[in-house]
Ligand SMILES: Cc1cc2nc3c(=O)[nH]c(=O)nc-3n(C[C@H](O)[C@H](O)[C@H](O)COP(=O)(O)OP(=O)(O)OC[C@H]3O[C@@H](n4cnc5c(N)ncnc54)[C@H](O)[C@@H]3O)c2cc1C
């Protein structure tokens with residue numbers, strides 16, 4: 001049996017998790033404080049994903065930049081493609097929290113949305 | 119002179135949560151003074167996610183978390199002024215502030231809530247002789263430049279200090295195309311949250327060198343490189359361990375320090391460990407009617423706890439205005455951290471005045487594994503809680519119950535300790 005030590009990153013508590021694997025099969029997960037930890041542990045060993053945050057330029061707003069994020073997690077190996085896709089984008093003010101800045105980023109099916117009002 | 123029941127200094131998450139809680143408790147006359155051009159404090163530049171899971175059960179970015187509170191402040195029509203710097207507070211609670219429109223002006227408050235947050239420890243941390251070429255930034259300044267102004271500080275980066283801002287910036291700069299070569303930490307453990315080490319360094323293969331520091335800086339006009347060396351257990355560089363790195367940027371992420379010039383000048387007594395005010399269970403300082411919360415009280419890693427603490431301060435300030443100072447009978451119990459517990463907030467607790475449960479927050483001074491938190495009423499141990507890991511970078515808490523304290527009328531001291539298994 002294989003044991004994988006992970007740190008849950010679903011929230012800043014950072015609980016230490018232990019995932020026990022029998023081949024590809026997850027047989028046990030321990031160490032989480034809440035349900036999200038179990039879900040994370042399961043996913044991290046099978047299909048790791050992350051929320052990606054960045055900024056894009058804004059024209060005519062109260063700031064020059066607006067912060068953005070992927071609305072949901074995207075696969076870890078798509079992160080740099082996602083950030084590249086945001087380079088060179090300029091949006092026009094007004095921008096509201098939740099406005100779609102770029103849809104289906106890097107073919108992940110996930111949208112990039114604004115996280116600040118500008 | 120304008121008069122308000124409650125004047126709040128600082129419109130970051132602490133000031134906002136305090137204002138909302140004071141209004142929820144029935145206070146009408148509230149004013150927030152903020153020196154920046156917008157409310158939200160440091161959260162405006164923290165564009166990464168990871169805020170608010172405890173409070174909102176979702177994972178928000180800094181600006182989104184701030185918006186939840188600013189929207190509520192707007193909805194409640196709580197008064198605030200921006201671009202306004204508080205420069206003095208008198209012990210009689212006259213607040214002197216300054217802005218472009220009104221110049222210098224005074225406001226009389228019945229209660230004051232200190233919510234000024236903290237600032238970064240400065241370059242003084244870089245204890246090496248020689249030139250200071252361009253290219254050396256504090257991590258927070260770099261964060262502001264990149265996230266708010268869209269400006270990249272450099273291409274080849276070394277980070278000194280493993281505080282959270284440095285870790286977050288390691289990832290951000292990497293994603294923006296810079297090469298972050300190494301993060302060096304002089305202590306044998308990281309000062310940042312575990313999750314940030316996983317998400318910001320491990321994910322991108324950035325090495326973290328513990329017990330290492332910068333011993334030399336090269337370059338006259340612009341930074342050209344640095345030398346790292348391992349340090350011994352007293353922090354002294356060990357000969358023969360030097361490693362040279364070429365870089366055009368050095369970020370310093372060596373910790374935060376509460377911004378308490380105003381508080382000190384008005385006679386608020388400080389705790390030398392936290393550099394924040396000493397407070398009782400109401401989060402009230404030694405100056406009657408002056409409360410403190412958030413990073414000005416002690417540096418927090420999680421904004422959820424800032425909001426929670428600030429809400430308590432807001433409610434207490436509101437009650438103070440309504441009822442005046444409650445002078446209960448009985449003794450103030452002293453709360454104390456020993457054996458690895460560096461400090462506690464609050465520092466004293468009055469069993470009669472306290473709410474049904476009181477949260478006590480503290481930090482430990484080292485990394486402890488498989489240990490216990492022990493809580494003692496005088497010499498009697500009343501709590502023995504197992505902890506897998508405790509680290510200086512992560513704030514801990516315990517709860518005290520009023521019922522229990524009232525059952526022990528003879529306690530004059532509560533001690534919190536780390537106990538090895
Ligand atoms: C880089 C970084 C990353 C973080 N990451 C996370 C995370 O992932 N998750 C999480 O939960 N928490 C995180 N935190 C912690 C959290 O953001 C802070 O603990 C919280 O913002 C502190 O709130 P505050 O209101 O006490 O201070 P601040 O946000 O600093 O607000 C203080 C306000 O007071 C104002 N002020 C100060 N002096 C004066 C004056 N004299 N007159 C008028 N106004 C004044 C300032 O302008 C500022 O707006 C992070 C913090 C930092 C710095």
Ligand code: SF4
Nearest residue numbers: 008011014015033037
């Ligand atoms: S298990 Fe729950 S509490 Fe622990 S880090 Fe994960 S999400 Fe946070």
